[in-house]
Amino acid sequence: MEFITVLLPVFNGASFIERALKSILGQSYPYFSLLIIDDGSTDNTAxxxxEASKKDHRIKVHYNRKNLGLIHTLNLGINLANTDLIIRADVDDYSLPERxxxxxxxMKKNPDVGICGSWLEYNNGRDYVQQxxxxxHNDIKFSFIRGCYFSHGTAILRKSVVTKNQIFYNPEFxxxxxxxxxxxxxxxxxxxNLPEILYEVTxxxxxxxxxxxxxxxxNTNLxxxxxxxxxxxxxxxxxQKNIYLWLLTWAPKPTEVTLDEVYHLISNFQSANQKTKAFADQCFAQFLQELWKRAVIFNNRRSLSTLRLVFSSKFPFVGTFSFGEKFKIIFKIILKPLKEN
Structure with a gap:
């Protein structure tokens, strides 16, 4: 069986670490070294x-002389690992026995995969919520348009992919x-991602x-x-970034946003994707339709220009609105004096 490294960074985690250690050391797969990096803890973590390292020879502890922060500690851990496969764990979380x-x-069956996570469950002490x-790969990559739909703590990764391409964690984020x-x-x-729950986040x-x-x-918006x-x-x-984030995340709306601006931005996105083939055309078109719908519904400058953009047969996102939605837009415009933008 292949020997692996489990990377567990910790800072002031004395109140959580015993449960995390129990879940890791009790795994059905015993062929690992548990590399724990204590990032200058000031509580009882050390x-x-x-005590734990005396009881199980698989535990190896590295003590940072001072607190370096999670990003530098993770990069250090990848460099210190002496196996290619590295499994991540967090001090306040729990790994299910078969994880x-x-x-x-x-990873053995899929050598082209450089990192794999899993589904998880959140535990707040009262309820359990599945995530x-x-x-x-394509669906995960597409999901990154919206945010981080991948749990870092659940992951196993290939050190060789990280070091060969020099893709370490960036302290700027x-x-x-x-x-x-x-x-x-x-x-x-x-x-x-494995489509099953293997990890519990506290x-x-x-x-x-x-x-x-x-x-x-x-930084997530960046x-x-x-x-x-x-x-x-x-x-x-x-x-343009601010407009995009407003449409995507309900961030504060930039001043005086016009539908013409949004139309130009979305059209640029569509044209660019047709050239780069970064995302599947149908999925990306649906995503752009979603942005356009939000722009129209929350547009405060409802006018004849709005009607032209929403109902023009030449407009690529004309199919976005149902008949009922179009009726509501017309009704809102009628309630205001019609004017040209």
């Missing part, structure tokens, strides 16, 4: 790790580093999504626009 063997077997992700890293990996390898108020929510949202530019080979202005 003592817990010292490792199912991930390893999948399912797209499982083939704190708290969205996994999303940015994954978008770059799509250029050099295939991604996959929800608590010390998580990144709680403590650094504003920074995470800001990755969203960066990914679209990368795949469509476009260079968007800041205003």
């Amino acid at each position: 003592a817990v790790l010292a 490792f063997i199912k991930l390893v077997n999948f 399912k992700y797209p499982h083939n 704190p708290h969205a580093e996994d999303y940015e890293w994954l978008t770059r990996l799509t250029k050099v390898t295939k991604l996959a 929800i608590h108020d010390q998580q990144v999504s709680y403590k650094y929510r504003d920074v995470q949202i800001q 990755v969203r626009t960066k990914f679209v530019e990368q795949e469509l080979m476009l260079e968007l202005t800041q205003r």
